Amino acid sequence: MRLCVVFCPARGGFGPGTRQMTGFCPGRWLMLLALRLLFLVPAGEPVGRSESNFPKAMDNVTVRQGENAVLRCSIDSGVTRVAWLNRSSILYAGKDKWSLDPRVVIVTNSQTEYSIQIVGVDVYDEGPYTCSVQTHNHPRTSRVHIIVQVPPKIVNISSSVSVNEGSNVTLMCLAIGRPEPTVTWRHLSPPVAAAGRRGLESQDRRAKQVTVRDFVEDEYFEITGITKKQAGEYECSAYNEVSIADVRKVEVIVNYPPYIPSTKNVGVAVGREGILQCEAAAVPPPDFEWYKEERRLLNGLNGIQIKKNGDRSMLTFFNVSEEDYGNYTCVAVNKLGTSNTSVLLFDRGAVLDGNNSASGGMTASLWLLVILFVHFLFKF
The missing domain is CATH 2.60.40.10 (Immunoglobulins)
Incomplete structure (x- = not known):
């Protein structure tokens, strides 16, 4: 006589509430074996070849990560036993829950539908699920495949x-x-x-x-x-x-x-305020130096002011004198190199006087031509 271990239901069913006992092999062991053969290794024809009175469950269930997935299985009045399985594990057998996962719950158990729900689906829930049904004739199975979609997420940049x-x-x-x-x-x-x-x-x-x-x-x-x-x-x-x-x-x-694209010469009359500007593009931002001939100019000396505003430097003469006129050199410097350009400060008043003199000369010449033309007409 052989000794074996069986699991007997605590409340007339098979589920997580069973208790372990040791003794002779009773008829319950044969019942458990039949359930395992029915639910763990479901027999029957492949999906798509079932009889018309037992429609197969949906082929795929696509759900986003974190949402709920409902697995539906259509049945009829000829069903004697029904169960949902995930790979080789029984989730539900009839009304009895076998899964230890609290997210798996039964939602419909009627004469026409047997459905379960997985709450908060995650990627490890993806895979095949089987609805196994025992009819008066022989077992039937229908399979559902859960596809879990996950939103994109950048994990390393x-x-x-x-x-x-x-x-x-x-x-x-x-x-x-x-x-x-x-x-x-x-x-x-x-x-x-x-x-x-x-x-x-x-x-x-x-x-x-x-x-x-x-x-x-x-x-x-x-x-x-x-x-x-x-x-x-x-x-x-x-x-x-x-x-x-x-x-x-x-x-x-x-x-x-630094790169200095262009500069403009400046004309200022004596006694007026004059500003020379120098702009440079550079990264990191440049520092500026001003020179007249070989002499570097310092801020606050000889009535001048040197001021930096971002990528621009301004050399200001508050009261321009004759000695201030001439050519100035702007130098832009950063850790990668230097660039320089020349800016001319000239006497604007002298230019205007020169233009007036030239204009007066042209007027006198014009009058001389008119007089000669009139004299020529009276001669003939």
């Missing part, structure tokens, strides 16, 4: 970076989601300095052309020999059809030496 012009830069953006999200990079409007905008454009036209990729569909965005025009914010976007895109931004700072 490059930090903002500062590089020198001409360096190689690689930006990384890794994202997860189901289905797998598409990752794209986009270069937003670069912050070109207003002072050097026209000058930088003309300089870039003379320089070797560099292809700027404004839109890249890849997790990695590689920039070879980066230029000042490629500085600014880069936007990474991860998108799938589940929800709106997850968007993050990275700032790329491109350091380059």
Whole structure:
């Protein structure tokens, strides 16, 4: 006589409330074996070949992560036993719950439908589920496959970076989601300095052309020999059809030496106020120095003022004298290099007097021609 271990129902059914006992093999052991054969290894014809009076359950249930999934199984009055299984585990057998997962609940148990619900679906809930039905004739099965969709999420992205012009830069953006999200990079409007905008454009036209990729569909965005025009914010976007895109931004700072696009000479009369200006585009922002011939000018000496405002430097003469006229040199400096330009301060009054003298000379010559013409007419 053989000794075996069986699980007897605590309240007339099979479920998590069973208790373990040891003894001779009774008829209940045969019942449990029959249930396991029926529910754990369901027999019957493949899905799609069932009889017309037992429609199969839905093929796929697509649900977003965190939402609820309802698995429905259509039955009829000829059903004697019914159960829901997940792979090799019984979730429900009739009204008895076998699953220890509190998220799995029965929602419909009628003569026409046997349905369960999984609350707050997660990715590990994805997979096949089987509705196994015992009829008067033989078992039937119908399968459902849960597909879990996950919104896109960027999990790793490059930090903002500062590089020198001409360096190689690689930006990384890794994202997860189901289905797998598409990752794209986009270069937003670069912050070109207003002072050097026209000058930088003309300089870039003379320089070797560099292809700027404004839109890249890849997790990695590689920039070879980066230029000042490629500085600014880069936007990474991860998108799938589940929800709106997850968007993050990275700032790329491109350091380059000063460039002074143009300056204007200034004419001021003696005794008036005169201002020489010098603008330079550079990253990091430049410092400025002013020279007259070989002599460096200092702020506050000899009635002048040197003031810096961002990328602009102003040399102010509060009371221009004859000695102030001449050529001045502006030097812009940062850690990557220097640039200089010349600015002329000239006597505007002298120019005006010269123009008046020239105008008077032309008037006298014109009168002389008129007199000669009249004399010529009277002679004939």
